[in-house]
Amino acid sequence: MAAPFALVGVAVWLIVRLVLVAVRYPVTVLASVSAYWMYATWGLSPLVLALLSLVAGGFVWAGLDLPSFLRHVWYRVLTEWRRATIYVPQWRTVMRLSDLAKVQRGKEYRPRLRRVRSEGWRDRVRVRMIPAQSPEQWEARRENLAHSFNARSCRVRVLRPRLLELDFIHSDPLSRPVPVPALSVDESAVNLKKIVVGLTETGRAWTLRLLGSQLLVVGVPGAGKGSVLWSIVWQLAPAVRAGLVRLVGIDPKGGMELGQCPEAFDRVVYDNGPDAVALLEEIAAEVKERASRYRGVRRLWARSTGEPFTVLIVDELADLIAYQPDKQLRERASRAIQTITSQGRAPGYALVGLVQDPRKEVVSFRHLFSTRVALRLDEPQQVDMVLGDGVRQRGAAAHEISENTPGVAWLKTDGQREPERARAFHVTDADLVELGLYFTPATVHDFASKRTSGEGSAAA
Numbered sequence: 307m308a309a310p311f312a313l314v315g316v317a318v319w320l321i322v323r324l325v326l327v328a329v330r331y332p333v334t335v336l337a338s339v340s341a342y343w344m345y346a347t348w349g350l351s352p353l354v355l356a357l358l359s360l361v362a363g364g365f366v367w368a369g370l371d372l373p374s375f376l377r378h379v380w381y382r383v384l385t386e387w388r389r390a391t392i393y394v395p396q397w398r399t400v401m402r403l404s405d406l407a408k409v410q411r412g413k414e415y416r417p418r419l420r421r422v423r424s425e426g427w428r429d430r431v432r433v434r435m436i437p438a439q440s441p442e443q444w445e446a447r448r449e450n451l452a453h454s455f456n457a458r459s460c461r462v463r464v465l466r467p468r469l470l471e472l473d474f475i476h477s478d479p480l481s482r483p484v485p486v487p488a489l490s491v492d493e494s495a496v497n498l499k500k501i502v503v504g505l506t507e508t509g510r511a512w513t514l515r516l517l518g519s520q521l522l523v524v525g526v527p528g529a530g531k532g533s534v535l536w537s538i539v540w541q542l543a544p545a546v547r548a549g550l551v552r553l554v555g556i557d558p559k560g561g562m563e564l565g566q567c568p569e570a571f572d573r574v575v576y577d578n579g580p581d582a583v584a585l586l587e588e589i590a591a592e593v594k595e596r597a598s599r600y601r602g603v604r605r606l607w608a609r610s611t612g613e614p615f616t617v618l619i620v621d622e623l624a625d626l627i628a629y630q631p632d633k634q635l636r637e638r639a640s641r642a643i644q645t646i647t648s649q650g651r652a653p654g655y656a657l658v659g660l661v662q663d664p665r666k667e668v669v670s671f672r673h674l675f676s677t678r679v680a681l682r683l684d685e686p687q688q689v690d691m692v693l694g695d696g697v698r699q700r701g702a703a704a705h706e707i708s709e710n711t712p713g714v715a716w717l718k719t720d721g722q723r724e725p726e727r728a729r730a731f732h733v734t735d736a737d738l739v740e741l742g743l744y745f746t747p748a749t750v751h752d753f754a755s756k757r758t759s760g761e762g763s764a765a766a
């Protein structure tokens with residue numbers, strides 16, 4: 307009597323499995339079914355002809371529009387190939403050996419492999435965690451997972467409770483420099499909440515928020531801090547020229563950095579002594595004065611105030627608050643910087659602080675910077691010091707950024723769990739000359755009068 311029920315059960319199970327296979331491997335299933343149908347209807351030669359035409363069509367498509375061919379064809383094929391040859395065959399063993407599967411009272415609890423998507427440079431693999439598991443357990447095994455699945459590295463993202471997405475990285479999409487876009491002349495296009503300073507690894511624009519935010523950029527010498535700094539200035543240029551934004555700079559390295567385009571700045575000081583501290587205190591006093599005027603009137607600076615948004619760029623913050631030998635100056639600088647970072651948000655003051663060496667004195671200010679950018683760093687501890695605890699475990703390995711890719715950085719914004727990897731525009735010396743000319747008022751030469759030019763030509 308039970309036999310018909312068992313048969314129905316087996317049939318339903320088979321159908322579910324077949325549907326799952328069709329959903330997980332649509333290209334393979336469609337290609338195999340169509341090929342079989344063609345072979346059965348017309349025989350072998352038309353099938354071979356159709357296959358050759360398909361391959362030729364693929365080449366033409368790739369030649370005409372490579373990105374769309376990759377997205378719609380190649381990455382789908384790659385997804386199915388990697389799922390079938392890497393993730394499915396090794397999943398169970400890797401889960402068991404890396405202690406991510408658990409056996410309880412004879413029953414095995416094993417994380418479930420869900421959707422796989424290959425994007426060429428990375429595979430996105432969704433995983434359903436077993437009960438009582440936390441993302442930190444996966445983060446602690448990133449290296450094991452990367453090696454097990456033949457990837458260069460692995461990152462862990464939480465999508466929703468119990469659902470994770472693992473990024474298995476195969477190559478670096480940011481290995482090539484990103485050229486700066488053309489200088490804009492339209493100041494209304496400058497969005498202070500989204501200044502585009504480069505490209506993220508997923509191909510989107512890398513944006514930084516200046517309005518209502520303070521920015522800390524840290525990287526060893528040669529990591530490309532200059533490119534982040536000049537990318538910001540490049541994008542702000544139309545607003546600076548129109549008087550909407552005011553740039554103020556302090557370059558304790560004697561003008562090595564900001565001296566490359568002083569025309570962009572309303573005021574600039576090239577040392578870390580009394581002049582620099584006086585400028586910081588002046589800005590801090592302005593912050594307090596504007597804040598008291600805005601109190602109860604507005605919560606955030608807006609263009610309609612008619613007052614310029616001020617961006618203070620300090621090229622080596624540690625020179626002011628750590629290396630300055632005069633204790634009094636050091637303390638005055640620290641107090642002023644604390645005032646600007648903690649109260650500057652509403653009255654329209656943003657501090658962009660660049661640092662080579664994230665020492666204790668600088669890191670104690672870290673919480674005042676809502677956006678933190680870690681370019682190449684030397685040690686893993688420095689990454690924690692800059693981006694905060696636990697961010698490196700989520701994949702932000704700034705100490706692993708290659709020396710050959712200056713400008714590549716990890717970005718952590720307050721309120722956003724996942725760090726982002728991006729590369730700043732490569733602002734060359736020629737670009738800085740162009741930027742300088744952009745700010746230099748045009749010189750108007752009088753046309754020589756007819757008589758003078760006549761004399762000139764006679765003399766010639």
Ligand SMILES: Nc1ncnc2c1ncn2[C@@H]1O[C@H](COP(=O)(O)OP(=O)(O)OP(=O)(O)O)[C@@H](O)[C@H]1O
Pocket residue numbers: 483484525526527528529530531532533563662711712713714729730731732733
């Ligand atoms: N985004 C970028 N893309 C490509 N190359 C870059 C980028 N940024 C910087 N570089 C190159 O890397 C080198 C070092 O850059 P940069 O001087 O900006 O580093 P830095 O961190 O400011 O160094 P320092 O602390 O010594 O001033 C330069 O040769 C520059 O051309």
